[in-house]
Amino acid sequence: MSASTRLSPGDSAAYAALLDKYDTWMFDCDGVLWHGDRLIDGAPEVLELLRAHKKSIIFVTNNATKSRPNYKKKFDGLGIEAHVDEIFGSAYAAAIYISSVLKLPKDKKVYVIGMGGLEEELKSEGISYVGGTDPADNTLASPTPIADDPTVGAVLVGLDTSVNYTKLSKAFRHLYYDPSVAFLATNTDSTYPSANGLLPGAGSILAPLVYSLGPSRPVTALGKPSVRMLEAIKAKHDFDPARTIMIGDRLNTDIEFGKAGGLATLLVLTGIASEADLTGPNPSPTVPDYVTPSIGDLRAIGKPAA
Amino acid sequence: MSASTRLSPGDSAAYAALLDKYDTWMFDCDGVLWHGDRLIDGAPEVLELLRAHKKSIIFVTNNATKSRPNYKKKFDGLGIEAHVDEIFGSAYAAAIYISSVLKLPKDKKVYVIGMGGLEEELKSEGISYVGGTDPADNTLASPTPIADDPTVGAVLVGLDTSVNYTKLSKAFRHLYYDPSVAFLATNTDSTYPSANGLLPGAGSILAPLVYSLGPSRPVTALGKPSVRMLEAIKAKHDFDPARTIMIGDRLNTDIEFGKAGGLATLLVLTGIASEADLTGPNPSPTVPDYVTPSIGDLRAIGKPAA
Known part of the structure; x- marks a missing residue:
């Protein structure tokens, strides 16, 4: 070397x-x-x-918390020239993978642990999703009997600062009880540098699922x-x-x-x-x-x- | 064998x-x-x-979500004879470890990711704590500038169905930025059997910290x-x-x-x-x-x- x-x-x-x-x-x-x-x-x-x-x-x-158009706004706000077609995020890479490689059937949905930007990229590829920013899943209340959703064909995890036990439990159950559900992540970064120092990254949001599912259920990460x-x-x-x-x-x-x-x-x-x-x-x-x-x-x- | x-x-x-x-x-x-x-x-x-x-x-x-007296109520409710002094939980084992082995100084606090039962066991050993069920940390709002608390001398993680990004970020920062802070867990069970099937366990709540901190910051787990x-x-x-x-x-x-x-x-x-x-x-x-x-x-x- x-x-x-x-x-x-x-x-x-x-x-x-x-x-x-x-x-x-x-x-x-x-x-x-x-x-x-x-x-x-x-x-x-x-x-x-x-x-x-x-x-x-x-x-x-x-960064999968923003869609490409929203990421451009970040550049604009900081006074840096950038064009949407120059921007590639792991949310976009995940959406492309789901539509072009996984070819998720149109009657199947993605269960999302992630934020609005990730949902926007899925939407722009015509992919249906549940979870994510849905208020029903953004709660700190204990998840009592979870109604499993057989229309879910993939679980996609990205950085989600609203992560909670309901989302983790739903994602776990989809993956644990149905081997046909694909297990995807935008990226596995352990941390990210915020303006005030390091904070847990997408890989840390993903870690509860990786740990609870064990090595027989490996994740496919789409980002760098x-x-x-x-x-x-x-x-x-x-x-x-x-x-x-x-x-x-x-x-x-x-x-x-x-x-x-x-x-x-x-x-x-x-x-x-x-x-x-x-x-x-x-x-x-x-x-x-x-x-x-x-x-x-x-x-x-x-x-x-x- | x-x-x-x-x-x-x-x-x-x-x-x-x-x-x-x-x-x-x-x-x-x-x-x-x-x-x-x-x-x-x-x-x-x-x-x-x-x-x-x-x-x-x-x-x-x-199970570290209940104190011994509360766990006895579970036996009572199910019609099983049990006595508080027959019950040993990982929350109790953690409290004993903090007071008797770690000998956490009285002016130091434990940052808790966990539920009321864990707090009760700490209280019964005279241990001060922050986090846990404190409404300020039980929020899905993004943690913007986290005020670090230098009085925290240990982070203790147990099953917490109100786990969220604020708690994970605070715990991460205590452990990442201060090598003197002890890293403890009640247990590392990946899942637990609920009445409706498996759900993520204490080890899965702990997993984001284990992953974001990396192998140089090993956790001490007190339960089985x-x-x-x-x-x-x-x-x-x-x-x-x-x-x-x-x-x-x-x-x-x-x-x-x-x-x-x-x-x-x-x-x-x-x-x-x-x-x-x-x-x-x-x-x-x-x-x-x-x-x-x-x-x-x-x-x-x-x-x-x-």
């Missing part, structure tokens, strides 16, 4: 070399471009510079690092993997995603991964091609020659 | 031999004596017969199969392990608990474990000394000679 190339902020030649090598730049968002509602210094300028150099930009996020996510992007964009770079803050999602797809990878240290994950006593087995402290360092690429 | 002795319902001599060998009879409850509010056929008669034969009876439950539970019983009761039998429906809690404590073990098949766990293609590594289809089979011991 070869070591990462370390990019030193200020070494303009190193960043310019990167610019020459890659035409398509895929960005993770949380922890790379922003923390919650706080921009990471220099992120908007770097995106503007890449656009000025005629680079393709794609945003690849495991799954290649399903890259397939969802390929269906909409032409790009050459050899001239594409994936930029992220998380080794086991972003960097593994890039590597699995044959892309170059650049790790930033403004989110989950730290220097210790690279050079500490228990280094990660996933080694990015490049490391730079922050996305803002890429301002060194400068403007294109006039 | 030797095979289990199979007891055949009706073979009175086999059950009488059991009666001769063991003076103290420890019972799991859910799945052994009842399913939710439904008695298992013959359970009350068997307990009466054992009492008539002057056997000691101890109830050992991982932990020997801590047997120590809590030993502090109150005299019994000879060689003449004690543990009866349960779950291999990885009840039967492992008995084996770890040097007790004989009897598995019943009215709860979690099934014949396939014993003789199927992937048999459990935990082999009980005895197996009988149901606790009711022990009616064959008959009444003592007058």
Whole structure:
């Protein structure tokens, strides 16, 4: 396993070399471009510079709480140029998987643990669902006799800050008592970086089901690092993997995603991964091609020659 | 590993031999004596017969949603004779551990994910706590800036049918950001048998924390199969392990608990474990000394000679 190339902020030649090598730049968002509602210094300028150099930009996020149009509003609010067709979320990847790969019959529904954005992506693919934001399932009351719903053909779990025992119990029963029900997740991130520090992520919302169902009922996760996510992007964009770079803050999602797809990878240290994950006593087995402290360092690429 | 002795319902001599060998009879409850509010056929008669034969009876439950006095009310409601000092729950074992082993300083609190019974057991040991049934933490609203509480010295997780993202986030932050905070659980049962089938258990409520914190932050579980539970019983009761039998429906809690404590073990098949766990293609590594289809089979011991 070869070591990462370390990019030193200020070494303009190193960043310019990167610019020459890659035409398509895929960005993770949380922890790379922003923390919650706080921009990471220099992120908007770097995106503007890449656009000025005629680079393709794609945003690849495991955040499944927002649909693509709603995610665009987040960019708008932070003053970053972005277009809906540049945005790929794990909610979208899950919806594409259900309609195109799983081919869920039209008379079957998805039981959702997740938020409005996930429902919107399902709706846009014409997929019926129950659970999710339905007030009947958003309660802290104990679930007394659960009426099982035989029309459910899949359970899909994403980050849900309204998760509760009723939703977990319903999802568990669908999967435990009916082996034909598909078990899907948007992503398995253990945490996510909020503006106020780490909070439990989609993988932690999923964990009660993984634990209660046991290893005989494995989950299919559609977000990074799954290649399903890259397939969802390929269906909409032409790009050459050899001239594409994936930029992220998380080794086991972003960097593994890039590597699995044959892309170059650049790790930033403004989110989950730290220097210790690279050079500490228990280094990660996933080694990015490049490391730079922050996305803002890429301002060194400068403007294109006039 | 030797095979289990199979007891055949009706073979009175086999059950009488059991009666001769063991003076103290420890019972799991859910799945052994009842399913939710439904008695298992013959359970009350068997307990009466054992009492008539002057056997000691101890109830050992991982159910941490009820305190011992409240658990006694459950026996009363089902018409089963039981005494508070015969009842040992994982909530009680956790409270004893916090006060006697952890020796949590008096100015420190326990952050609770759990229900009223767990709080009552902490109260009875003079332990301060936050979270639990506090209405402020029983909400489906998103936890926006969580005010961390430096007086928390331990997080204790049990089955909580009001579990929500606020509680999980608070517990996560206490454990993630302060390495001195102890990480405790009443038990790690993946499911529990309700009157209407399986539902996620305490281990599934705990799973988001185990997953988000990762292997560097292991949890100490106090209920079965932990020997801590047997120590809590030993502090109150005299019994000879060689003449004690543990009866349960779950291999990885009840039967492992008995084996770890040097007790004989009897598995019943009215709860979690099934014949396939014993003789199927992937048999459990935990082999009980005895197996009988149901606790009711022990009616064959008959009444003592007058």
